[in-house]
Amino acid sequence: MNPATTALLLIGFQNDQFSANALLRSAIDDAERTDSVLDSTLRFVHQVSESPMTVIVPPTELTQRFVSATNANGILWKLRESGALLPGTPGAEPIPELQAYGDRILTVRGKSGFNAFLNTSIERELRDRNITDVVIAGAITSLCVDSTARTAYELGYNVTMLTDCVLSGTAAEHDLYCERMFPLYARAVDSRTLLGELDSAAA
Amino acid sequence: MNARTTALLLVGFENDKYAPNGLLRRMVDSTERIDASLARALQFVRTVAAIPMLVISTPIAFDPAEASTTKPRGILAAIRDMGALQRGTWGAEPIAELAEFSSVITTIPNRRGFNAFTDTGLHEILAERGVRTVLIAGNSTGLCVDTTGRTAAELGYDVTILTDCIYGRTFVEDRFYIDQIFPLYANTATSTNVLEQLQASLGE
Numbered sequence: 001m002n003p004a005t006t007a008l009l010l011i012g013f014q015n016d017q018f019s020a021n022a023l024l025r026s027a028i029d030d031a032e033r034t035d036s037v038l039d040s041t042l043r044f045v046h047q048v049s050e051s052p053m054t055v056i057v058p059p060t061e062l063t064q065r066f067v068s069a070t071n072a073n074g075i076l077w078k079l080r081e082s083g084a085l086l087p088g089t090p091g092a093e094p095i096p097e098l099q100a101y102g103d104r105i106l107t108v109r110g111k112s113g114f115n116a117f118l119n120t121s122i123e124r125e126l127r128d129r130n131i132t133d134v135v136i137a138g139a140i141t142s143l144c145v146d147s148t149a150r151t152a153y154e155l156g157y158n159v160t161m162l163t164d165c166v167l168s169g170t171a172a173e174h175d176l177y178c179e180r181m182f183p184l185y186a187r188a189v190d191s192r193t194l195l196g197e198l199d200s201a202a203a
Numbered sequence: 204m205n206a207r208t209t210a211l212l213l214v215g216f217e218n219d220k221y222a223p224n225g226l227l228r229r230m231v232d233s234t235e236r237i238d239a240s241l242a243r244a245l246q247f248v249r250t251v252a253a254i255p256m257l258v259i260s261t262p263i264a265f266d267p268a269e270a271s272t273t274k275p276r277g278i279l280a281a282i283r284d285m286g287a288l289q290r291g292t293w294g295a296e297p298i299a300e301l302a303e304f305s306s307v308i309t310t311i312p313n314r315r316g317f318n319a320f321t322d323t324g325l326h327e328i329l330a331e332r333g334v335r336t337v338l339i340a341g342n343s344t345g346l347c348v349d350t351t352g353r354t355a356a357e358l359g360y361d362v363t364i365l366t367d368c369i370y371g372r373t374f375v376e377d378r379f380y381i382d383q384i385f386p387l388y389a390n391t392a393t394s395t396n397v398l399e400q401l402q403a404s405l406g407e
Contacts, residue, residue: 069359070356070357070359070388071356071361071362071388071389071390073386073390074356074386074387074388074389075387075388076388113356113357114353114357114388115353115354115357118357142383142384142387143387147350147353150317150318150350151318153276153277153316154316154317154318154321158276172379173379173383176375176376176379180345180373180376181345183277184277184278184346185276185277185278185279185317186277
């Protein structure tokens with residue numbers, strides 16, 4: 001994997017999911033998992049920020065127009081009704097740890113549902129940078145992470161899932177996706193292993 | 204649910220998936236689940252064939268001529284390398300049981316991956332017919348059914364997964380998707396339950 005032709009997609013790293021008193025922390029059955037995913041991800045971002053790797057943050061903003069068109073019993077409605085990820089609110093903003101990177105991270109707006117490629121310019125940004133490999137971290141494993149990764153796969157990218165940097169609601173969900181689903185269309189590997197490979201490739 | 208604005212999507216009813224000597228049956232932990240889901244799906248098609256409702260089949264096939272340029276990876280490459288679902292072969296043909304419904308089934312032939320909406324024109328066809336509700340039957344639960352269902356939901360369709368008309372690679376996968384994943388974006392119901400709703404809509 002060449003960092004110059006690789007893009008890291010950081011899905012759902014927003015205040016409502018990851019900050020200390022976040023609304024959506026209660027959707028994760030083990031509080032420590034949120035912190036662990038955050039720590040691993042920030043360590044990975046710190047390392048790759050010194051490489052030429054493209055880093056993209058597509059925050060989810062649950063617009064009324066998009067959500068009202070989806071199934072009224074579905075999770076997007078429930079999230080919106082709970083007041084989470086509303087456009088223009090602090091909760092929907094990327095976490096400050098990522099904002100601190102300023103222009104080093106590309107923020108792409110428009111994501112309103114599960115799939116970060118839908119209604120956003122991500123596909124064009126990847127094409128413009130001659131990206132061949134996509135690395136994915138974020139929340140939630142079975143929803144935005146999976147939908148976005150499948151789309152990247154279908155668009156022809158080599159997809160790598162960072163197993164210690166994806167946030168799952170339950171351990172069962174995490175194991176099913178990391179062990180049974182992701183390997184069907186991606187490489188599933190932990191961030192330390194991938195960092196080691198990037199270092200040895202650069203050496 | 205209104206039958207006149209509903210479409211049934213048949214996802215992946217090819218010989219390699221369902222026929223007794225289909226190449227992909229060995230990827231599934233119990234062929235009984237394949238056969239049971241097929242029996243229910245065929246029963247459902249037989250019933251809705253008699254009412255004014257759109258039925259669409261979206262078979263998947265790999266074109267040998269494209270292999271050098273498109274480079275599928277992962278499970279799709281594995282399927283291709285097994286020689287399964289090759290365009291123009293018996294394995295990629297719709298199962299024989301669907302032949303008697305050929306006059307009511309609209310076939311959309313260009314699916315090459317998990318998502319029946321990618322490069323197939325499916326969204327345009329549904330929009331032209333005024334479809335609001337999409338019912339999904341087929342396989343496999345965690346791949347083509349889920350990917351197609353999510354996309355339908357994100358495109359604004361009301362989605363119902365027919366829980367007795369789908370199968371995945373394992374029983375565990377089927378249970379997890381039906382209990383935990385599908386309800387996040389879709390309705391889940393048995394074909395019997397959905398038929399009652401459709402028939403009620405025609406009586407109104």
